[in-house]
Every structure is written in C-alpha cells, then in structure tokens.
Amino acid sequence: MSQGKFAYVNDKIVALHDAFLHVSDLAIQRGYGVFDFLKIKNGHPFFIEHHLDRFFQSAKIMKLTIAHSREVLKKTVHALIEQNEMPESGIKMILTGGYSVDGYQPATSNLIVSQHSLTLPSLEQVEKGIHIITHPYAKEFPEAKTINYTMGIWLLDHLRANAAADVLYYENEIVSEFPRCNVFAVDNNGTVITPAKNILKGVTRTNVLTLAARRYTVMESDITRSDLYAAKEVFLTSTTKRILPIVSIDKKLIGDGKPGPVAKRLLEDLISLEIDDLVS
Numbered sequence: 001m002s003q004g005k006f007a008y009v010n011d012k013i014v015a016l017h018d019a020f021l022h023v024s025d026l027a028i029q030r031g032y033g034v035f036d037f038l039k040i041k042n043g044h045p046f047f048i049e050h051h052l053d054r055f056f057q058s059a060k061i062m063k064l065t066i067a068h069s070r071e072v073l074k075k076t077v078h079a080l081i082e083q084n085e086m087p088e089s090g091i092k093m094i095l096t097g098g099y100s101v102d103g104y105q106p107a108t109s110n111l112i113v114s115q116h117s118l119t120l121p122s123l124e125q126v127e128k129g130i131h132i133i134t135h136p137y138a139k140e141f142p143e144a145k146t147i148n149y150t151m152g153i154w155l156l157d158h159l160r161a162n163a164a165a166d167v168l169y170y171e172n173e174i175v176s177e178f179p180r181c182n183v184f185a186v187d188n189n190g191t192v193i194t195p196a197k198n199i200l201k202g203v204t205r206t207n208v209l210t211l212a213a214r215r216y217t218v219m220e221s222d223i224t225r226s227d228l229y230a231a232k233e234v235f236l237t238s239t240t241k242r243i244l245p246i247v248s249i250d251k252k253l254i255g256d257g258k259p260g261p262v263a264k265r266l267l268e269d270l271i272s273l274e275i276d277d278l279v280s
Contacts, residue, residue: 004084004115008076013083021110026097030104033096033147034058039118039239040089043081044278046239048074050203054145055093061144064095064109076113084115090240091115094147121241126267129247129259130165132178132236133158134225138171142198152179166236168249171198173224178236183246184208185223186216186233186262193227196220204237204270211269216262225249233260243267 007019026032036055038045045051052070059066068076077091092114098107135158137151155167168183169176176198177183182205184194192212194205212218228234232255234246243266245259 002117004080004086004089006080006083007115008080008111008113010111013076013079016114019112019114021096021112022099024099024101024103025110026100026103026106027094027110027147029100030097031148031150032062032106033094033109034062034064034145035092035094035147036145037093037239038077038091040081040087040091040115041274041278043087045077045081045091046274046277047203047207048077050206054201054203055095058144058146059095059109061141062146064097064106066095066109066111068111073113080113080115086115086117088118089115090118118240121244125165125244127259129245131163131248131251132166132168132246133162133164133250134168134170134175136171137169138176138198139169142176142200145200149179162251165244168228170225173226174198174222175225175228178238181236181238181241181244183223183228184212184235184237185228185231186260187227187231189217190232190262191217191219192262193219193221193223195223197222202238204239204242207270207273208237208243208266211266211273212262214269215265228254231255233262235259235263235266242270 005016006013007016009019036051038051094112096110098109100107166178168178176195182202186192228249229252234254236244243263245263247254247257
C-alpha cells in the first residue's frame with residue numbers, strides 16, 4: 001500500500017518520514033485508540049460528515065478527547081488531498097491514547113491523519129461473489145471503531161488455509177460482523193436483514209439500509225448462522241468494498257451459489273448515491 005508524501009500529526013502537516021509518535025503512546029503500549037477511514041475519488045472525500053460523526057462517537061465511547069473541531073479536521077483532509085496529489089485514495093484518521101506516564105493511564109490524545117492508496121474488490125469478486133468462513137468471537141466495544149484488530153489479523157492464516165476472502169464473527173450462534181465489514185442477508189420472503197447490535201454501524205451499512213428501504217422490506221435484528229446458511233442472498237458492505245455478494249459460508253452454498261439480484265441492484269443504487277455525493 002503506497003502512502004502520500006505528507007501526513008498530519010496533531011497540529012501540522014509534515015513530511016511522511018517525519019510523521020511519528022513516541023513509544024510511550026498507548027496506541028503502541030496497549031493498542032488503545034480509535035480511527036476512521038474515508039474513500040477519496042477525484043479529490044472528493046465521500047460522506048465525510050457521516051465519518052466524522054462516527055469518529056467523534058468512537059472517541060466518546062473510548063473516553064478520548066479530540067482537541068480539533070470538525071471544521072479543522074475537514075480542512076486538514078482537504079489540505080492533505082491537495083498536497084499529496086492522490087485523487088483516488090483513502091484518508092485515515094487515528095486518535096491515540098496519548099503519551100502515558102506509566103504505559104497504562106491515558107494522556108492527551110495524539111491525532112494522525114494520513115493518505116493511502118486503496119485496495120478495491122476485483123471485477124471477478126463482484127461478478128462471481130466471495131467465499132467466507134465464520135469464527136466465534138465477540139469484539140470489545142463493538143460500537144467504537146478501535147485500532148484493535150488482533151483477532152482478524154490472527155485469523156489471516158486460517159483464511160488462506162480455507163481459501164476464504166473474509167471471516168464473519170458470531171457468539172452463541174448469533175452473527176455480528178466481519179473485522180472490517182457489515183453483513184446483510186435476504187431471507188426467503190425477500191426481506192433484507194442486518195444485525196442490530198454488537199456491531200460497528202458502518203457508513204456504507206447506513207446508506208444501504210436507506211437505499212434498501214426504498215425497494216424492499218428491511219429489518220435490523222438478530223441473525224443466526226443457520227439463518228445465513230438458509231438465506232437467498234448474503235452480502236457484505238464497507239467503505240472500500242461497497243457491496244460484495246457472498247456465495248458460500250463455511251463451504252455451504254448460499255442460494256444457487258451465485259450473486260443475487262438484490263445485492264446487484266443495491267450496488268447500482270449505492271454507486272448512484274456516491275455520484276450524487278460527488279457532485280453535491
């Protein structure tokens with residue numbers, strides 16, 4: 001993943017090679033911090049207000065203080081986009097636990113904003129769908145977008161061994177989310193369903209719920225693994241993946257093993273929504 005030549009650290013934009021934190025920061029010592037990630041196209045940050053809402057909410061949940069206003073953050077994002085000259089990319093905002101005096105107590109948070117290249121789904125993944133597996137795990141503070149991705153990273157070898165694109169977490173047979181995505185199902189009545197609790201409410205998830213409600217019956221409720229195995233369609237959503245159809249779970253085919261019409265139609269609607277946001 002390539003990065004921009006400049007990054008923002010606390011109060012100023014610096015050359016990337018000068019963008020660093022002291023080893024006493026709780027993000028390093030204990031993995032304590034939050035972040036958010038925006039997609040950029042033609043220099044435009046998509047749905048920036050929604051991402052800032054979530055960034056501030058994540059900080060509140062984790063008892064961290066953002067010393068910068070929303071307007072300063074927006075100006076910083078646009079300044080980085082201009083200086084880095086990466087018109088199609090992603091912006092990551094990280095808020096850390098700060099320079100702790102004892103490696104445990106939080107201090108004044110540090111803010112880092114950086115720009116990165118994007119890894120997008122391949123055309124084959126969109127047209128043929130992906131295979132996933134499930135794993136028992138419950139995130140701590142699931143409604144906050146923390147920097148703790150230990151389980152997802154630990155499972156990477158397991159994903160490769162099972163030729164799976166991603167892993168869906170569950171607890172007591174109730175599914176929640178992927179490490180970096182939300183999950184949706186379409187039941188045999190055509191209802192679009194997504195988990196309501198113990199999840200990070202993704203910006204794309206919110207947009208898809210709004211779009212789906214215009215065409216289908218929509219429900220936020222518990223979903224079991226058995227529900228997913230029996231669903232007509234299953235798909236995931238995220239900022240970078242948009243909507244990706246899931247054609248098998250734990251080596252069980254979903255529906256006829258091909259991407260379904262609901263996911264395809266909602267992807268078309270989501271792309272139209274992005275175009276509207278781009279020109280607004």
